[in-house]
Amino acid sequence: MLEFFNENQEMIYFLILCTFLGIEIIANVPAILHTPLMSGANAISGVILVGAIIIMQKIDPQDYVSLTIGTISVFLGTLNIAGGFFVTGRMLSMFGNKKKK
């Protein structure tokens, strides 16, 4: 475990700084934006798609089971990203309309 810490020091610093940054940037969000922010953050967590693509590249083209799982995971990741950003956009456009009225 100590070895792991020594080898990955930079990454651990990066993790800690990102954690605090993540908390700080949304600290002043007004209650009305809670749901759109949640939805937007949800879309960003779809960046797991990058991992799915990386692993799809490693899979042997003869291994049909893994290929199927991989295709499903890419599909799920894309759905998370695309759906997430589109639905956030729709929520926010509805806010715009409300203000005009």
Next chain:
Amino acid sequence: MIALVNISYLIAMLSFILGLKFLSSPSKAKHGNILAGTGMVLAVIVTLISQFFGFSVSINLLLILLAIVTGTIVGKRMSDRVEMTAMPQLVSLFNAMGGGCAMLLGIMEARLGTPPSSASLILLWSGLIIGAASFSGSVIAYRKLAGKQKDKRTRMIMYVSRILLVSFLVIPGLYLTNLLPLGLVSVTLILSSLALVYGILFVLPIGGADMPVVISLLNSLTGIATALAGILYNNTIMIAGGIFVGAAGILLTLLMCNAMNRSIFAVIGGKFNGSGVSSGD
């Protein structure tokens, strides 16, 4: 090629930071969404190019492209058709997709062969368990908000979920000390099915009115699963994106609890008598 990837990942990370920042201020929220979305598209395209550039077109690439195109179309359609009141459960459903992706990623990684160190195995399984629990939990949250699932609160659920929590520590421990006569793939499959059950039991007792808080919590869990997978692949954009969502999601969960005048423990415990939110004010 590596320089291109690194620079694009840096730009994508900045777009996530600014996107989240803008999303939390009413006047700029729309720009924030577009900015974060653009960064995401950049990250995905650059990853695709860097992974498949120079190789002949393989079935893997074709399947990825097919999945991305259908995923985009289905996602667009689902979000276009949804009604204003049904949006929170749709967010939950999309979050389930991300958790499912994290779970499948862990299974595929296990099928590829043993990762080198026990540290990476722990990362792999943590991501897998969190992803799977977030997947099934989000599906239950979706069903509750859609009115298809009622609250269930029994002692049985409480005991079983505690046993499951212990098993998430015991099973990997037994495997790593060579006491478990099972292969890596079977252990991974067992852990993911247990985590799926745990996710269901975690959300079942929680009241329907608290679902937005729970969705936010599960959302931040998906972020953490993403970050763990990112550490496994040493991929900065996955770590950064995942941790931002994880940290912001937990803060957002607490803020939502405050807005509802409830404590996070009362929500997770499924209590209603805590601060009396049910008697609408």
